[in-house]
Amino acid sequence: MAARAWLIPITTTFLLAGCGISMPELGSLGGDGSRGIFAAQPDSSAAATRAENMEISTEVPEVGARETGQRRGIARANCASDDGLETGYENALEDLRIKVANDGADYLRVRGSGDIESRGFCDENYYRIDGVGFRTDVxxxxxxxxxxxxxxxxxxxxxxxxxxxxxxxxxxxxxxxxxxxxxxxxxx
Known part of the structure; x- marks a missing residue:
């Protein structure tokens, strides 16, 4: 009876310790440290070029542009500091730009109200910004x-x-x- 009382806590401790050792660090799941584990990468060199040369605006593009889809850019951020918010915004915008470029867009409309720099939101140490991609060269x-x-x-x-x-x-x-x-x- 005494052995059973000791066996369950010891077995549970070893089991939990073993699970903890096999868990990967969050940083090893992909992405760089500044943009976080959700960081998007260009699918191709053409997508990388589109992302680099993308026009970013708060307005809908000219008539005839084709919508490629809505996306959300996400990046780690220190929501409690101005520098953290600024860095989070820049990294989330870069993530969003790459995501819409991967969809074939060359124009990004950042959704929200106010100045483009004030769009998006920071919560639980992640900055999020929404946008819609358009293909204007068509x-x-x-x-x-x-x-x-x-x-x-x-x-x-x-x-x-x-x-x-x-x-x-x-x-x-x-x-x-x-x-x-x-x-x-x-x-x-």
Whole structure:
């Protein structure tokens, strides 16, 4: 009886100690220390170029730009200090920029109200900022070719636009396949 009383606490202690040893450090899960474990990386060199040259605004882009999707940038931040908030904002914006570039965007609309620097929020030591990506070079290519909006709505015209972007190495083969699939599945 006395052995059973000692066996359960000792077994539990060894079990918990063993689990604690096998758990990885949070820093080893990916990302760099400043942007945190959620840090996005460019999927390709084309995405890296788009992220680097991305136009960032609080306004919706010109007519004809295609939305690529909504994303959230997340970064570690010290929410209790001004420097921590500023660093968190910059890192979360960089994370957001990379995420929308991976979706094929070259224009980022940061969601929220007020100045662009005041958008987003910091809670529980993470800064979060929301945005919507747009592909504007599709609209520019359309206007340069002289296509009208009604002509660009046809399936053939949209597929030709994607083909032209791929041939000019503005999108990778994987992005082309993903966007082509999206175009094929969209209703007219």
């Amino acid at each position: 609209a520019n290519a359309r206007s340069a070719d002289g296509n009208t909006a009604s002509g660009a709505d046809s399936l053939t015209a949209r597929l030709e636009e994607l083909e032209a972007l791929r041939e000019r190495d503005l999108i990778t083969e994987e992005e082309y396949d993903r966007l082509r699939e999206r175009v094929m599945n969209e209703p007219y």
